[in-house]
Amino acid sequence: MAKRKSLIKIKPKKYKDGDIVKVSFMVMHPMETGTRKDKKTKQVLPAKYINNVKFAYNGKVITTLNVWETLSTNPVFTTYMKINGKGNLTVNYTDNTGEANEKSKKIKPKG
Amino acid sequence: MKRRDFFKHLGSAAVVAATVTPTMSFAAAKQANTISYKNALDAITGGKSAKTSKSVHLKVPEIAENGAVVPVTITVDSPMTDADYVKAIHILVSKNGNARCLDAHLTPANGKAMLATRVKLNGTQDVSAVIALSNGEFLIATQGVKVTIGGCG
Numbered sequence: 266m267a268k269r270k271s272l273i274k275i276k277p278k279k280y281k282d283g284d285i286v287k288v289s290f291m292v293m294h295p296m297e298t299g300t301r302k303d304k305k306t307k308q309v310l311p312a313k314y315i316n317n318v319k320f321a322y323n324g325k326v327i328t329t330l331n332v333w334e335t336l337s338t339n340p341v342f343t344t345y346m347k348i349n350g351k352g353n354l355t356v357n358y359t360d361n362t363g364e365a366n367e368k369s370k371k372i373k374p375k376g
Numbered sequence: 377m378k379r380r381d382f383f384k385h386l387g388s389a390a391v392v393a394a395t396v397t398p399t400m401s402f403a404a405a406k407q408a409n410t411i412s413y414k415n416a417l418d419a420i421t422g423g424k425s426a427k428t429s430k431s432v433h434l435k436v437p438e439i440a441e442n443g444a445v446v447p448v449t450i451t452v453d454s455p456m457t458d459a460d461y462v463k464a465i466h467i468l469v470s471k472n473g474n475a476r477c478l479d480a481h482l483t484p485a486n487g488k489a490m491l492a493t494r495v496k497l498n499g500t501q502d503v504s505a506v507i508a509l510s511n512g513e514f515l516i517a518t519q520g521v522k523v524t525i526g527g528c529g
Contacts, residue, residue, distance in 0.1 A: 285487035298496075300473065327486060331479040333409065335472050337445045337494040337527075344480070347487035 269293055273356060273370040280348055282374045288320070289343045290356050290368070298334045315360045318342060322372070323352035348374050413468060413475040420466050420479075420506050426516035434505045434517040443497040444527030448477075450505045452489040452515075456482075462489035464508040471501035496527040 271292040280286050292315070299312025314334040320327045328344050346354070355369040411419075417426070431453040440446045454462045461484045467477040480491045495503070500522045507515040 287490075289492075296496075298473075322485065325485065327483055329481040331481075333474050333476045333478070335469065335474050335477045335496050337496050341492070341494055343449075343490070343492035344482070345486050345488035345490050347485055349485075 269366055271356075271358075271366070271368045273354060273368060275354075275370070275372075280374055282348055282350060284348045284374070285345050286348060287343060288346045288354065289341060290318070290320070291339065291341045292358065292368075293339050294360070296334060296336055296338045296340060313360060313362055315340065315358055317357075317359045319357045320344070320346070321355045321357070322346065322349070348372065350374070409474045409476075411474050411476050413470045416468055416475040417504075417506065420468075420508070421514045424514055426506055426514035428517065429507075429515040432505060432507055432515050432517040434503070434519050436503050436519050436521050438520075439522045439524070440497065441524045442527065443499070443523040443525055445494050446497050446503075446521060446523075446527070447492070447494050448503060448505075449492040450490065450507075450517075452507055454489045454509075456484050456487055456489055458484050459510075461510050462507060463510050465489070465491045466506040466508070467491075467493070467495065468504045468506060469495065469497060469501055470504070472496070472498045497521060497523050498526045499523050 269292055274289040276287040294315055295313055297310050297313040301310050302308065303310055312334060315332050318330040318332060327346060330342060351374065352372050353369050354372055355367055357367045359365045433451040435449040437446065448467060450465055452462050454460065462482050464482065465480045468475050469477060477495050478493060482489060502518050502520050504516060504518040
């Protein structure tokens with residue numbers, strides 16, 4: 266299983282309990298549509314795209330995304346989230362070939 | 377069987393073979409989903425009509441130079457409480473082979489109904505945001521995008 270580069274960004278960086286913050290999740294993924302042809306071999310490249318992304322905060326699922334191949338290469342998903350105590354934000358994502366990965370970030374509210 | 381009949385049969389068999397094989401090979405080569413805009417909209421709303429509303433803010437560039445990366449931002453004015461919140465945000469495009477881009481299922485824990493991502497557009501077409509509210513209503517917002525270079529080649 267290939268390891269993918271991914272990143273979770275929270276804006277603003279400093280936040281308090283009860284704040285609503287912007288959460289961006291970026292992942293390096295080809296998002297192949299299955300209709301594109303290889304220029305050299307003239308063969309259709311098989312489809313490979315992320316089809317499910319789950320944001321979970323302390324084990325509770327906040328947002329579920331169903332994704333199709335029409336998103337750009339290296340997709341970015343941005344939503345908002347309410348800070349509710351210390352914990353972990355975990356993002357699980359799977360693609361249509363069955364590849365599953367996860368990325369997590371610690372949530373530390375100050376003040 | 378007479379010689380004339382034999383050729384007749386041969387001809388009809390050839391026609392059948394010719395019609396069947398190309399479609400089959402075409403389907404096998406094209407593994408990607410093909411969902412039309414109308415079917416996608418019906419699948420989301422279940423036949424209900426979606427209203428246009430001022431509370432849905434769809435932000436898409438009017439002219440996109442590169443169709444491979446088109447930023448889309450959707451914000452909905454909603455209190456996001458347990459009683460009244462945005463259930464789902466769907467992004468649809470009108471002319472791509474697959475009209476559906478993304479379904480986001482939100483919960484009140486989000487605090488704010490907003491979704492941003494980047495989509496591929498095959499050519500000049502419309503981008504729609506279909507919003508499902510917790511009371512069962514559907515809202516829609518549509519905007520056209522001019523694409524200079526398509527992004528699905």
